[in-house]
Amino acid sequence: MDFKTISFVILAIILAPLAGGLLAGIDRRLTAWFQGRFGPPILQPFYDVIKLLGKEPQVVNYWQIFCVHMYLVASILCVALFAMQADLLMIFFVMTIGAVFMVVGALAVPSPYSQLGAQRELIQMLTYEPLLIIVFVGIYFVTGSFKIDAILNYERPIFLMLPLLYLVLTFALTIKLRKSPFDISASHHAHQELVRGVLTEYSGPYLAILEIAHWYDIVLILAICSLFWSTSWIGLVILLAVTYMAEIIIDNVTPRMTWKWMLTYVWAVGISLSFFNMALLYAKSF
Numbered sequence: 001m002d003f004k005t006i007s008f009v010i011l012a013i014i015l016a017p018l019a020g021g022l023l024a025g026i027d028r029r030l031t032a033w034f035q036g037r038f039g040p041p042i043l044q045p046f047y048d049v050i051k052l053l054g055k056e057p058q059v060v061n062y063w064q065i066f067c068v069h070m071y072l073v074a075s076i077l078c079v080a081l082f083a084m085q086a087d088l089l090m091i092f093f094v095m096t097i098g099a100v101f102m103v104v105g106a107l108a109v110p111s112p113y114s115q116l117g118a119q120r121e122l123i124q125m126l127t128y129e130p131l132l133i134i135v136f137v138g139i140y141f142v143t144g145s146f147k148i149d150a151i152l153n154y155e156r157p158i159f160l161m162l163p164l165l166y167l168v169l170t171f172a173l174t175i176k177l178r179k180s181p182f183d184i185s186a187s188h189h190a191h192q193e194l195v196r197g198v199l200t201e202y203s204g205p206y207l208a209i210l211e212i213a214h215w216y217d218i219v220l221i222l223a224i225c226s227l228f229w230s231t232s233w234i235g236l237v238i239l240l241a242v243t244y245m246a247e248i249i250i251d252n253v254t255p256r257m258t259w260k261w262m263l264t265y266v267w268a269v270g271i272s273l274s275f276f277n278m279a280l281l282y283a284k285s286f
Helices: 003-034 044-053 062-083 088-107 112-143 148-152 163-176 204-229 233-253 259-284
Strands: none
Touching: 003 044, 003 062, 003 204, 003 233, 044 204, 062 088, 062 204, 088 112, 088 204, 112 148, 112 163, 112 259, 148 204, 163 204, 163 233, 163 259, 204 233
16 A cells, blocks of 8 residues: 555544534434434533543453454444545455444343344344345446445446345345334434343443444444545535435334344335346346
């Protein structure tokens, strides 16, 4: 890598959690507005993380500590790989490894809430990961490459050829953002859960690390969404703004559903939309 690429990767690693924290703060403020509350300041997620980092570490076993740090490393590495314009499949595999470590950390403790949350997290992974693969394959059919640099250099917005696959990608975004109706493993709404499932046994600085890793995940998924309109900054900003606002609205108007409903609905609708979009793309090639 040249110096420019290294500098860009370092800048992405530094700015990604800042952007993710700001998005989380905007999310909380808009959610409060939808619910008729004043809401916390936009910088509240940063205040929360700083407070958590200052607390005394408390863990059930040291395997949890290892899994937490591996999850953070995987999230950072995914953002770094995207900034390097690497292969989408490589990013997918690294993201999966990080998610697996998060599940293993939750399974390492005997708490029934943590165990149940870990099982639900595995179901969420089983739900969105096949859809991500289908989306990446669709991008390959259009651009002829899984490499991010080739996708960014494509002459037309791939959203115009893959609008239904973009809707499929938003399913994965909803799950990764832990929003209704798919927030079954670690709800971020206090009125839905007394405990936070897969995050129940984490506290203090280790919970802060998980929150920072989640900020990286937010930026990564939105970065993947940005590939669908990379030919214009204006179009890119509009697409991401509309997408994120739609996620917030859906989160506030839909109740949380069961894991069976999530698995059935997302697979049925997501795979149907994917194959329909692929069929249209194939028909246009003749």
